[in-house]
Amino acid sequence: MTDAPAVSNPISFDPGRSVSAGSKIYLYTSMIIIAAIVIVPLLTTALGGFKTLGDLRGDPFGLPREWQWSNYGDILFSQRYWLQMGNSLLIACLTVFLTLLCGAMAAFTFAHVKFFGSGFLLNYFLLGLMFPAATAILPLFIRVRDLGLLDTYWGVVLPQVAFGMGMSILLFRNYFRNLPSELFDAAFVDGAGYLRFFWYVSLPLSRPIIATVGIIAFVGSWNSYLLPLIMLNSEGKYPWPLGIMVYKGEFATDWQLVLAFITLTILPTIIVFFLAQKHIIAGLTAGAVK
Amino acid sequence: MSQATSVPIAGSRPYRAPATRRSRSATSGLRWPVLVLFLPPALLLFTIFVVLPMGEAAWYSFYNWSGYGLPTQWVGFKNYGFVFANSAFRQALINNGLIIVISVLVQVPLALWLATMVTSKISGAVGFRLIFFLPYVLADVAAGMIWRFVYDGDFGLVAGIAHLFNVDSIYPIADKNLAIYAILGVVVWKYFGFHMMLFIAGLQAIDKQVLEAAEIDGATPRQKFFHVTLPLLGSTVRLSIFFAIVGSLQLFDMVMPLTGGGPFNATQTMVTFLYSFGVMRMQVGFGSAVGVILFIICVTMAFGYKRIFMKND
Secondary structure, three states, X not given: OXXXXXXXXXXXXXXXXXXXXXXXXXXXXXXXXXXXHHHHHHXXXXXXXXXXXXXXXXXXXXXXXXXXXXXXXXXXXXXXXXXXXXXXXXXXXXXXXXXXXXXXXXXXXHHHOOOOOHHHHHHHHHHHHHOOHHHHHHHHHHHHHHOOOOOOHHHHHHHHXXXXXXXXXXXXXXXXXXXXXXXXXXXXXXXXXXXXXXXXXXXXXXXXXXXXXXXXXXXXHHXXXXXXXXXXXXXXXXXXXXXXXXXXXXXXXXHHHHHHHHHHHHHHHHHHHHHOHHHHHHHHHXXXXX | OHXXXXXXXXXXXXXXXXXXXXXXXXXXXXXXXXXXXXXXXXXXXXXXXXXXXXXXXHHHOOEOOOOOOOOOOEOOOHHHHHHHHOHHHHHHHHHHHHHHHHHHHHHHHHHHHHHHHHOOOOOOHHHHHHHHHHHHHOOHHHHHHHHHHHOOOOOOHHHHHHHHOXXXXXXXXXOOOOHHHHHHHHHHHHHHHHHHHHHHHHHHOOOHHHHHHHHHOOOOHHHHHHHHHHHHOHHHXXXXXXXXXXXXXXXXXXXXXXXXXXXXXXXXXXHHHHHHHHHOOOOHHHHHHHHHHHHHHHHHHHHHHHHHHOOOO
C-alpha cells in the first residue's frame, strides 16, 4: 500500500472494450505526436554531439554528414567527466545511506515506541514536507560555513538528508505500522528488545520501502543543483549538474561539444531508468500519492 | 494493512492486544536505549539544517548584514520594502503566477488526456507511458540545457525549423517578450509525465463496473469521460493541481541554464531572484526577506488550497 501504487501495472484501464479502428488511429496519432515532442529534443542532442559546428548550423535535425566520434571520445577520455560523475555518485550514495539509516530509525520509534510527545515530534518532522528548501538557503549557507563544512561533500549531503527526513520518516512509519503485529508479540515473547527487533525483523521485511525511499533520495541528490551550487567552490568537487554549467561556460558556442557532454551526463540516468523503470516510477510517484 | 486487519482484536490499533501490553511493560525499561539511539540523528539533522535556518531567515531579514560577524544593523521591515520595490521581484511574482496558471490550465489537462490514452487497450501503450515519463526523470539542469540548444536561433531546432520554412530565425530565450513563454514550454515538457502517472494511478483505482454500467445505459465515450471518469478522479485532479502549484513556486534549476533570469530580468522566478540578488551579492538580510516571503506564499497557498479544495480527500 505504501510502496507500490499500481502505476507501472501494465493491466489496461478498460479491459472490457476493444478499441475501434477509428479511435486507434486517433490514439496512435496523438501519442506519436507527443512522443515526438518528447524524443526529438533528446535525439537531436545526442546526434548533434556527433556533428561539426558547421553541420549543426545547416541542419540540426538530420544525421551527421561525418560522424565526429572524437567529440564523444575526448570527453570520455577526459578526467573531468569521470570526476564529476564520481562526485555525483559519492554524494548520492552518502545521501541515500544516511537518509535510510536516520529515517528508518526515527520512523521505527514513531511506529513502535510509545513516548511522551511522540505525536508532536512526528508533526515537527512532517512540517519539513511543506517547506521549500530554497527559502532558508542563505542562513543554511552561513550555518554550513560556520560548521566548517563549506566546500566539502558533507556540506551538501547533510542538508540533503535533513530535507528528505520528513518524507522518509512518513513512508517508513506507515510501512512499519502495517507489518503484522504478531511478529512484534512473538519477538518480545522470545526476549528480543526493540533494537534486535528493528535489526532482525523490521528491516529485513522492509525491502520494498527501503527501495522506494532510496530511489527518492538518490534521484533527488543525483539531480540536485541549488545546494551544491551554493556549498561547493572547487571545481574538483562539483557534481555533474554544476560541471555541465561550467563546461557550457567554457565552450560557449561550441554546441557540438556541449551536446556531446550533455548526452554523456544524462546517459546513465536514461539507461538506469529503462532498466529499473518499474521501481523508479513507483518510487517517484509513491511520495506524491501518499 | 490486510494482514493487520485479519486479526480481529488488533483492528486498526495493532498493538493494543492485552498480551502485547503485558510484554511491553515487562520490557519497558528497554525503551530508553531505542529512544536515545534512534531519534537523535534524525532530530539533530532536521533541526540544525532545516528548522533553525528557517527561524534564522526570519531573524536575519530584519538586518542589513553581509554574513560576517554578527548581524548588528537593525533595519526593521526595510528589507521587505526593498524587495517589493524591486521591479525584478515583481516580475518574478508575475512569472511564478504565470507558471502556476499554465501548469494548471495546460499541463494538468494534457496529463489527464494522455493518461486516458496510455491506459486504453492498445498495444504499445506501456512504451508510450515510459517515453512520456522520461523528461521527468531527467535533471532540471539537463532539461534546461537541452532546451537552450533547441531554442538557439543559430544552431538549434528553432533555427532548423525557420530554415525549413525559409523564414528568418528567431531567438526565443534572448527576446525579453518571448523568453518566459519559452520557459513555460519547457516546464510543461518536463513535468507532464509526473502528473500523467498520478492520473494513471487514479484511473486504475476506478471501479470498472461503473463504466460498464454507463456503457450499458448507452453513454458515449465522451459522456463516460465527463460524467463518470472525471468526477471519480476528483481527488487525483486536486492532488495534481496541488503539486503543480507547489512545484511552480520553487522553479529554479531549469531557469538557470536556460536564461539565468534574463534577459533584463524578464524570466526571474522568486528563487532565481533570491539567488541572483541575495546569494550572489551576499545580501543576507535582503535575501532572507525574499526567502521569508517565498515561505509565506508557499505555506499560505499549500494550506489554503488543502483547506478549501482537499478537505475531504
